[in-house]
Amino acid sequence: MIHPRIRELSAYKTETTPCKVKLSSNELPIKFPEEVKRKIGEVVSSLPLNRYPDPNASELKEVIAKRFGVSTDNLVLGNGSDELIQYLTIAVGELNSPVLYPVPTFPMYGICATALGRKKVEVPLKEDLDLDLETLLRAVEEKRPSLAFFSYPNNPTGNCFREDAIKKVRQEGVFTVIDEAYYHFSGKTFLADALQREDTVVLRTLSKIGLAGLRVGVLIAKEETAREINKLRLPFNITYPSQVIAKLMLEDFYHIIEEHVQMVLRERERLMRELSNIEGVKVFPSDANFFLFKTPYPAGLVHAELIKEGVLVRDVSYLPNLENCLRVSVGFPEENDQFLQAMQRVMKKLC
Numbered sequence: 001m002i003h004p005r006i007r008e009l010s011a012y013k014t015e016t017t018p019c020k021v022k023l024s025s026n027e028l029p030i031k032f033p034e035e036v037k038r039k040i041g042e043v044v045s046s047l048p049l050n051r052y053p054d055p056n057a058s059e060l061k062e063v064i065a066k067r068f069g070v071s072t073d074n075l076v077l078g079n080g081s082d083e084l085i086q087y088l089t090i091a092v093g094e095l096n097s098p099v100l101y102p103v104p105t106f107p108m109y110g111i112c113a114t115a116l117g118r119k120k121v122e123v124p125l126k127e128d129l130d131l132d133l134e135t136l137l138r139a140v141e142e143k144r145p146s147l148a149f150f151s152y153p154n155n156p157t158g159n160c161f162r163e164d165a166i167k168k169v170r171q172e173g174v175f176t177v178i179d180e181a182y183y184h185f186s187g188k189t190f191l192a193d194a195l196q197r198e199d200t201v202v203l204r205t206l207s208k209i210g211l212a213g214l215r216v217g218v219l220i221a222k223e224e225t226a227r228e229i230n231k232l233r234l235p236f237n238i239t240y241p242s243q244v245i246a247k248l249m250l251e252d253f254y255h256i257i258e259e260h261v262q263m264v265l266r267e268r269e270r271l272m273r274e275l276s277n278i279e280g281v282k283v284f285p286s287d288a289n290f291f292l293f294k295t296p297y298p299a300g301l302v303h304a305e306l307i308k309e310g311v312l313v314r315d316v317s318y319l320p321n322l323e324n325c326l327r328v329s330v331g332f333p334e335e336n337d338q339f340l341q342a343m344q345r346v347m348k349k350l351c
């Protein structure tokens with residue numbers, strides 16, 4: 001019989017409505033040149049697919065370690081950082097101690113906790129969408145969580161939380177995961193802490209830098225911590241194609257990724273500026289490749305009108321503190337223009 005804790009779950013939701021302009025999943029807008037695609041074809045077609053891949057993905061780890069400025073002993077790779085979130089939820093603390101995270105945030109922290117039967121301590125963000133330190137500390141004292149997740153920057157709000165609040169929660173003896181999925185757009189990191197402290201790990205991913213389809217997540221921790229988490233890892237969790245393509249892209253074509261990250265950073269500023277110039281639209285600050293915006297109208301309505309215009313964004317208005325809010329990812333300049341024009345028409349129509 002399927003346990004009630006699983007029955008209570010709802011599967012992870014993503015936007016699947018087909019649309020010309022898809023700005024709903026925080027993916028990097030990038031089209032790899034033909035030369036790159038040809039090279040990918042070559043490395044993939046020469047793989048012995050009847051063989052298991054390297055269980056330790058050693059060559060890929062070497063390249064990632066170099067890129068992130070750490071040693072391979074500090075790394076655990078996952079099938080996306082989602083898998084690493086699950087490993088951490090299994091590995092850290094007693095299963096009868098709760099998992100703490102602010103809300104709204106990335107849904108996987110709650111899903112993994114529930115799947116394992118762990119209690120969740122969800123602390124609402126303040127109205128300014130930053131951490132509510134007082135409530136967090138009270139929650140730590142009352143519920144004694146052993147594990148905390150902070151999305152940094154936070155998805156879906158886009159901001160990096162105040163560092164001192166994260167550190168004060170950690171200081172109470174809570175093992176702290178800093179999920180830096182958007183590190184390349186924020187430049188802010190707890191990496192030094194993750195390399196020095198037993199109570200801190202950092203998560204990164206290739207998903208937001210153009211390689212979401214490969215499913216490669218990266219956990220960075222002290223050697224001892226990485227070694228323990230690695231025991232949990234399912235064998236061969238990084239597929240053969242993912243290992244060789246990710247290695248190729250990070251080694252030979254990283255400059256293309258970096259150029260596109262820079263393009264997104266420039267476009268983020270332009271898109272936020274131009275969107276906030278539309279009457280009635282409020283734009284929230286962002287350290288990520290997406291941002292929140294708000295209109296005076298029900299978000300479901302704006303969302304549906306944008307789909308009619310061929311633009312898909314994410315309706316996040318059902319989340320606490322995010323009434324009338326939508327989340328949009330930064331795309332190619334042409335896509336951002338199409339979104340802006342669509343917003344202008346939709347706002348005019350609804351007023």
Ligand SMILES: *Cc1c(COP(=O)(O)O)cnc(C)c1O
Nearest residue numbers: 080081082106151155181205207
């Ligand atoms: C997108 C995202 C991830 C995704 O991870 P995968 O590596 O694609 O599994 C993890 N954390 C946050 C906060 C995200 O927004």
